[in-house]
Every structure is written in structure tokens, then in C-alpha cells.
Amino acid sequence: MALTLRSLTAKPIVLLAALLLVAIVCAGLLAPCRYDAQDRDAISAGVSRGHLLGTDDLGRDRFSRLLFGLRTSLLAASAAAALTIILGAAIGTAASLAPPLLTGAVLGMSDLVLSLPWFFLLVILRAALPLSAPPAESMVLTFVALGLIGWPIPARLVCDFLVSQRSSRAVRYAVACGMDEPRAFRSVALGGVFSILLAQFLVFVPAYVVAEANLGILGLGITEPMPSMGGMLRSLVASSSRSFLDWMPIYVMVFLLSAGQLGSMWSKRWNAIACRSFSS
């Protein structure tokens, strides 16, 4: 099935998610006001003509902050997640192709990385960062640090999968049919790896959004008044009185991830394309 407008409209949820993503990317054009502008006469106000989703407890427009916050967090968390899976895929693949001793060493190192107290590293990072560092710099450093820390899990998954595929029935069958072993391995294994990496990507994106919320306590992450999903989550947790509008970031995030899961069901299509590319 080709990726056409017709196929997209056949899945309205995915279409809606795509539109939302476009809106988020165009936040600067769509937001009715600056995300940090405080309307001090409209604190925690409800929906109105001037404020489509009302205002927060500092009188800031929720709709603007949601657009900018989603844009920042999704882009940054996606970039960090991409870094994680690229690193994980590279290390995991290298480990699977290496001699068993080296494979064990790499997997051991991944265990070590998982067990290290990264919180203290991040505290040191915060201490080293000047207080006057621009918000963008703090944000980049935070998400790069997160991206670099997360590689062990995808690396292990990729390595374990590739090692198991070496002597899988599918590969043996392909070899028996006359295909050379490396090509057979590639055809069978890579499709599975794409699925694993896509699933991991969809797991890491929200995980990094939540991690950014926690890192805000250290002064890392995306600093106020720049909105972020993490910051909005933190405010939601800290606030004792919550209206349903306060939960909007959660609704949008859940919606986008659900749509992403639907998209991942198309990964079989992508896998097939990838396998054919590598096989030819």
C-alpha cells in the first residue's frame, strides 16, 4: 500500500496527529502571544476568546505555552532518543559481530553504565554550567547527556536479537535455498532491528520528557519561562488544584504517542522495504 493522502485519511487519528505536529512546528506562527507574557489580570482563567485554553497560574496563555512546549520537548526528546538508538544500534551491532569475548565485554560495560549513579554526574554538570548559560545551551547539554546515557538498553536488545538471528531457522532456510549467509542474515535480521529501534524510540521520547521534568530540580533541562513538557508536568505535580485544562499536555502527549504506535504498525512495511534494499 503506497503512502498516499488516501491511505492517511483512512486512518484519521494519524492524520490528526500529523496536523498537530505541523501546528507544533509552526508554533511561532500559530501562538496568539508570547509564551512568557503574563496577563496578570487573568490568573488561572478559563477558556476565552483571548486565551483558547485559558491561562496558567501566572496568567500565561496555555495554548501558546502548549505549542511551544511541545515543540521544544518533542524535538529535543526526539533528538536525544535518536542519539540513544543510533549509539545503541551501533554498539549493539558491533558487539553482535565481534568475537564472543568482546561481545561479553561490551555487554558488561552496558551493565556498568546502567548501574552508574548518573544523578551525581548531572549534579556535577549543573555545577560546571554557568548560571548565565543561555536556556538553549542548558537544554542542548541536558538532552545530549540524556541521549548519551540511554544507549545500553537498545544496545543489549539489538545485540541479543542479532546474535539469536545468526542461527535462526529463517537464515538457515535462506542459505539452504542458495543465498549466501551474510545476505541471508541481513535480509532477516535488519527488519527486526528496525522494529526494535522504532519501538525503543517511541519509549525513549516520553521517558526523556519525564526525565527533563526531574532534571529541572537540578536547574538543568529547559529553564523557565521557556515552556517544556517537563516543566508543565512538574507544575501539574506541584499544584494541588488542577483543572482539566492543566492536564492538556498529558492528553496531547498520549494522543501523539498513540498515533506513533499506529505509525509503528507500518514498520513492517518499512522493514520489508529495508530488507529488499539490503538484499538487492
Next chain:
Amino acid sequence: MALHSSPRTLDPARADDDASSVVRYLTGGVLIGFNRQAQTLTPELAVSWQILEGGRAIRFRLRKGVKFSDGSPFGPEDVAYTMRRLLDPSVESAIADQFRGAPGMPVLRTSADTVEIRFSAPLTGLEKMFDEVSILSSQAKSAEGPVLGPFVLKENRPGDYLLLQRNPSYWRYREGPARGPDTVRLVIQKDREVELSRFLKGDLDLINNVDPENYDRILRAQAKSAIDAGPSLDSDFMWFNQSAKSPIPAYEREWFASKAFRNAVSEAINRDDMVRIAFLGHAQPAGGAVSPGNKFWFNSALPARHYDAQAAIALLRQNGFHLADGKLTDSGGHPVRFSIITNAGNKSREKMALLIQQDLLKIGIEVKVVTLDFPSLLERMTRSYDYEACILGFTNVEVDPMAQMNVWISSSANHAWNPEQKSPATTWEAEVDDLMHRQSAAVDPAVRKRLFDRVQQIVADQEPFIYLVNKHSLSAVSSAIHNPKPARIWPQTFWNAWELQVAGQ
């Protein structure tokens, strides 16, 4: 009511965490009490007292016929024993710190119904110190023995609850007419949200300290239970780092050292908005070092702070700053920008910082708000001095300015804007040092008040601390409790526990 942690100790001499202090307060009998509502001293186990030799000694005349909870008689030997134990270095009592201005063991003289305690040096505010000294029985085998307070510990389930029972030997109950509740259950509840839910369900009768958001929730659910006792002793403020040890650029240090700069920043901050938005109306703009909640020590002659961004800009212009295209620069062309740090997790302070950020943007100053975990914040404030401005607050439990000596004395580590000065960096700090030392040596409260009024005046003028708000004392008392008299000073809701009446008892 809830305790947010289990008491670390039941030894009254060692009680320094909140939970232990609650148990000490409810079970301990003291010589001199402090009426938290009137903010005056009251006779307790001592019917009268005399300050001698300018605060070097104090003589108590003890109440007759008082007994411990086990029926044993109370007498001068118990007071002597308590003081010796309290000031014994091996006990490591935090309460004894207030007596450390007179090192060594005091000389104790007792007669039939008097005790005289003579210290090695005069101590200012001596009588008030005895409000925290729970008298122990000299016959008891341990410090957790019989008590003289309104309640006695009946049951202790660590991590769960403590049950206190009415002490029929308590002198107020024997002399009448106070009766007090039969029991007090102190439930260990760390989570304040759960504490609030339990209060609203009726499981708890008191919440001593409520934040503004939760206060409004209680007000909506049970209006009569929400108590706003007015301005507390606490204040929130901002200050600029003036320490010579700080690694900030010299031109920034020059801004922060300028009185005009600090005054202009102060004038550009809209405190009314801060009260309304960050504290939901449950605070008032702060004008000086002492809250109006401190009845005796507050200097009512100080002028109120007014918000005036235009006046702030004019003041900055007069002092070499330039405002063009919405950006403020100093005489050297440096754009005026700095960061404000505050502790993460304190919602009110985070909001205050963001409000200040917007207020200062209107006068061309770019502010970056950085919230840090408390240890990192303290590290920057007290060791590396690597920060530009900070928002924090004082939680004051003492009315007497002696409790703030370590803030105002320029050589002190807690002299936040420029700590541990070898000699005062400015003439006004030298004057404050002198005034604080003189008021600590004076005995006459009127003289001390006059001297400390002058300190408040200097601080209001120089603004090393830009005082922002005085929070209100917010608490919750269920309708099952009759005769509450909520106060502004800890323990706000149960300072008069001996006379609270509980419905159905």
C-alpha cells in the same frame, strides 16, 4: 494531627527536629511560657522571676504543689538537674545553643521554692530562652521519664503514630478551670496532600502550617476550618551577591554594591501582584527586616514600599545607567542582566522569581531564573559564592532579634550578601554591627527596641535584602475543636493545647 516524620528523639533536651519538638512542647513543662497570641511571657512552673546583674543571672520563684505525671513532687532540685544536663556538652543539646553566649556550667543556687541560675556572662532575652527548656525529674532513671506538661506519652508506634494522654497532674488542670482534650493522636504522615485529604475527611483535626493553594481548598470545602491568622514572622526576600570572593565580573559586583541599583530594582518589583498571584492574597508586601506579625519588634515608622517602574528607571539613569530599545546598560556599555537562583520545589518562590523576571524586563533588565536543589544552592551561597542574586526566606520562630544576630553581624557566615567580612565593608554595615552588639548588651527592652529600630531603618534604606513579602500564618482547625486561638508563631494551632476543647469529650 499529623507529624511529617517520626520524632528522632523523645529526650526533650535533644529535640531539634519538628516532630520531636511537637512532642516536647505537648509533654514538657517549662518555667516561663510564651503566649503565642499576645506574644508575651507568662508564668508557668515559675510564678515569678527576676533578671539580675544585667542578664547575668535569673532567679525563679517556683509554683507550689506541682507534681510530675507519676505523682512525684516538683522542686528546685529538678530545675537544677535539668540545667546541668542541658548544658552538659555530652548531651549535645540544640536547645542549649541559646545559652552558649555564656560558656561553661552556670552556678545554681536553690532554696525551698527558689532557684537562682548565674551564668558566666550576661545573656540577652534570658527569660524567653526558658520557654524551650522542659523540666526533667531529677529522680527519673531516663530523660524520657515523668513529665510536667499537659500530656503524657501513652503509646508510641514508630512510623505509625504516637498517642498522648491528658496528664491529670498538670498544674493548670489541678488549679482549673482548663481541662483540655483527653488524648492527642500524632499520626506520622509524610505526604502533605494525604494530610490534607485526611483533614477534609475528618481523620485529622489540625494542620499547623498550610500553603496558600491548600488553604484555598480548605476554604472552599470547609470555610470555618480555614484560619488566616495574619502576617507570620516569616519573610521572603532577594539579595545580590556582594562578596569579594565571588567569581562574577567586577562590573556586576559594582551594580550590586550600588545602593541606587538595589533601590531601583526594589522599586520596580510589583509586590502587590506577588501577594495576589504567588500567595493567592495570603501574604502582604514586606517593607523591612521584621514582619508586622512581630508585635513588639516591628518598626511601624518605616515607609511602605511602592511599585513605580518609571521612578526606578529615573533612579538608574541618575546613576549612570542607560535605557535604550528596552535594554538597560551600565556606564561601561555592559547590558544589565543577571540570574536569580532559588530552591527548586518551592512553588511560591519560583513564581516570585518569574514575576520579578517580568517586572525587571520592563526596566530593561534581563533576568534568568535558575531553580536548584537545596544542597547545590547552599554550596553556591556559602562556599563557591558563584551566583548573582538569590531568593530565599527566613522561617522565624523567635521574635527576639538575638535570633538574627548571625545574619546582621558582618563577620558572620550567615551575613548572606557578603559573609565573613574581616572588617565591615561599608560604613552602614559597621553601624549595624555596632547597633546589634549594643542591643545584645542592653537589658531594658525599650533601649533594645530603639537600637533595633535603627537597624531596621538602615536595612530598609540600603536594601541589602530586598524584602518581598511577609507570608500569612495559614492553618486549619476542624469544627470539632472548640476554643482555638490560632497564632502567628509556631505552634500556631496548638500552642494552647491545654485549653482546647474537643466535641464529644
